[in-house]
Amino acid sequence: MPHIIIEYSAALSDTHDMAALCARVFETAEATGVFPDPSAIKVRALPCPFSLIGTEPQSFAHVTVHLLAGRDEATRTRVTQAILATLDDSLADVGSLSVDIKDTNPATYAKRTL
Template sequence: MPHFIMEYSANLDDDLDIPGLFEKLNETAISTGVFPIGGIRTRAVRCEHFRIGEGDPENTFVHLTAKVGAGREPEVLKAASDKVFETFTAYLKPVFDKCWMSIGFEMIELHPERNYRMNNIHKKLADKK
């Protein structure tokens, strides 16, 4: 983990470079030293139906959620959240400057007893070393 889930308004299709943004988000997550590389997932959900603010069809939104495993100190998660948000907003700034846009980000810590995973990517990465 983290699992990054980005929802965005469909009217941003021509303006968002999603692969480029995801590359930067993953690089940032890795650079924090907080998250194992094999646990990072990044995906986008295009929202065809949306209404923002007063309903102006030119309004746009991008919301990023990072789901992380439990057990890290709050200040560690805060520092990682700050770095991710900085990367996220810096990457989106050129679009933000030309569109009416709402940008959101939240980091959610998953419950330690009700979060199940199975992942062999960690082994693959360890075997490469």
């Protein structure tokens, strides 16, 4: 944990390096100090081929951070603000940028790694 999922307007793949964005978001998450084991951080980006938002330009990136429950509000805010700053720096011309944290229940979260 965490799982960091970047959903974005598919057309951004034509104008922005989404692999580089994943790397920057990974580095940002690590730099917060909230996740002491970098091997636990997972970042992925998913293009959304169809979307409609209420702002211009018609482009967006939204990050959902899935965390094991139990972190206080100040910690959660530190993570969302750091990731939003990275998005803003990397995607300055994108119409809407947002970040949210969703709690994952540690009792029901299952994981397998090699």
